[in-house]
Amino acid sequence: MNKTNPRKEILVINDDGFRAKGIQVLYQMLREFGNVTVVAPYEAQSGKSASLTLDRPLMLEKPIQEPATEELGSLRVYTLTGSPVDCAKLGINGFKWEGRMPDLLVSGINHGSNASAASIYSGTLGATTEGTIYGIPSIGLSINTHDDDPDFTAVLHYGRRFVTRVLEDGLRQGVFLNINFPNLPLEQIRGIRAARQGRGRWINEFDHRVTKRGKHYFWMVGEFEDEEPVGDPDADHHVLDAGFISVVPHQIDTTDYEEMERLRELWNFDNEMENK
Numbered sequence: 001m002n003k004t005n006p007r008k009e010i011l012v013i014n015d016d017g018f019r020a021k022g023i024q025v026l027y028q029m030l031r032e033f034g035n036v037t038v039v040a041p042y043e044a045q046s047g048k049s050a051s052l053t054l055d056r057p058l059m060l061e062k063p064i065q066e067p068a069t070e071e072l073g074s075l076r077v078y079t080l081t082g083s084p085v086d087c088a089k090l091g092i093n094g095f096k097w098e099g100r101m102p103d104l105l106v107s108g109i110n111h112g113s114n115a116s117a118a119s120i121y122s123g124t125l126g127a128t129t130e131g132t133i134y135g136i137p138s139i140g141l142s143i144n145t146h147d148d149d150p151d152f153t154a155v156l157h158y159g160r161r162f163v164t165r166v167l168e169d170g171l172r173q174g175v176f177l178n179i180n181f182p183n184l185p186l187e188q189i190r191g192i193r194a195a196r197q198g199r200g201r202w203i204n205e206f207d208h209r210v211t212k213r214g215k216h217y218f219w220m221v222g223e224f225e226d227e228e229p230v231g232d233p234d235a236d237h238h239v240l241d242a243g244f245i246s247v248v249p250h251q252i253d254t255t256d257y258e259e260m261e262r263l264r265e266l267w268n269f270d271n272e273m274e275n276k
Contacts, residue, residue, distance in 0.1 A: 007073045008034030008167060011091045011102040011131070015084040015110065015123030017044040018063075018077065022109030025152045026141065026159070027075060030106060033163060035073040037102070038064075039091035041123075042079040046112070048123035050130070053082040058090065084123035088130035104167060105131030108141030109155055111148070115180045115237040115246060116198035116224075125250070128176040132252055137166050138176040144240055145183035154186040158245060171249075178248040180240050190243040197248055198235030199227040 010030050014023040018040035030036045042061075064077035080087050088105065095101050107127040114122040124140045131138035139162060143155055162179060171177065178197075182189065205222035228235040231242075239246040 007068070008103040009095070009100065010034050010036050010073075011088070011095070011105045011136070012036055012038045012040070013084055013087045013091065013105065013107045013124075013127035013131075014040050015045045015048060015107075015127070017041050018079045020044070020111060021149050022111055022141075022143070022152065025156060026106065026109045027077070029156050029159065030163065031072040031075055032160070033073070033167065034103070035068065036075050037091060037094070038075070038077040039080055039087040039094075040077070041084060041087060042081050045083050045123050047121045048083040048085070048126060049121050050085050050126040051083045051123075052089075053086050058082045058086055060090070084127040085130050088127040092131070092134050092136070101134070102131075102136050104163065105136045105138040106141065106163070107131075107138070109152060109159075110140070110142035111150070112142065112146045113144040113180050113237070113240060114140060114142040114178060115144075115240050115248075116200045116235070117202070119178055119197055119248070119250065125176075125178055128178070129250075129252060132174060132176040135173065137171045139163070139166060140176065140178045141181070142179070143181045143183055147183075150183060151185060154184060154189050154245075155181045157186055158189070158192070162247075174252045175249050176252075178236075178246075178250055180236060180246045180248075182240055182243050182245070184243060188243065189245065191245070193233075193239045193244045193246055195236040195239045195246040195248050196234050197250070198232070198237040200237065201225055201227065 012027045027036050027038050059081040061079045066075040068074040107124045110124040128138040128140040202222035203225045206218040207221045232238050236246040236248050
């Protein structure tokens with residue numbers, strides 16, 4: 001830890017639940033940079049995107065609290081019976097109640113890629129979106145495997161570099177980073193690539209089944225249909241498949257400004273109002 005700078009205040013969220021290995025190795029690593037506050041779902045909340053819990057109270061527990069040491073920042077871990085965005089909101093409001101704001105929000109380490117269309121559904125990125133809305137530099141970290149106990153060596157090695165750069169350089173207002181790691185040993189990582197969200201979708205998404213009592217039900221499965229040219233060097237899921245770490249800057253403002261101008265000209269809104 002850099003002793004010449006005051007300790008940073010870091011908020012950590014995930015969508016796999018507080019028991020997941022990814023968030024545990026992440027918050028221990030982040031203590032090298034400052035004091036860490038974790039607010040994580042009590043149970044896995046994958047695929048929740050930006051969902052909020054509005055129909056029931058949220059229960060909060062604090063199972064872990066560790067003081068700062070000479071080398072490491074303090075740690076406090078909270079669990080919440082809600083979605084990742086619920087966790088981010090409560091964590092941010094908790095800081096506000098203390099009269100301050102986090103210096104950084106990190107969400108992950110997610111078990112499973114959040115490249116391409118997965119970024120739309122991701123609870124991991126839902127939390128980074130929420131942090132960005134509040135003006136907090138926010139990063140989502142994911143590894144391309146659903147194994148319960150993968151090798152996080154490469155994520156931690158490069159994750160330290162990403163955290164250092166974001167703390168030093170900041171991010172543009174309204175932008176967060178979606179960083180995906182191949183499921184490879186550190187020595188096999190080929191490098192880092194700036195990328196864009198790849199195009200793709202899931203098809204054949206439901207398996208239709210029938211119970212012994214004749215009740216019909218559906219189980220979500222699906223297969224990914226790639227809509228990118230083969231080997232496109234800028235699509236994040238191709239970057240990932242090629243053995244590189246993909247870094248995608250996403251923005252909160254999803255307005256298509258070119259289309260906005262096209263519609264203004266094509267539809268002539270002022271004229272439509274005159275002819276109503």
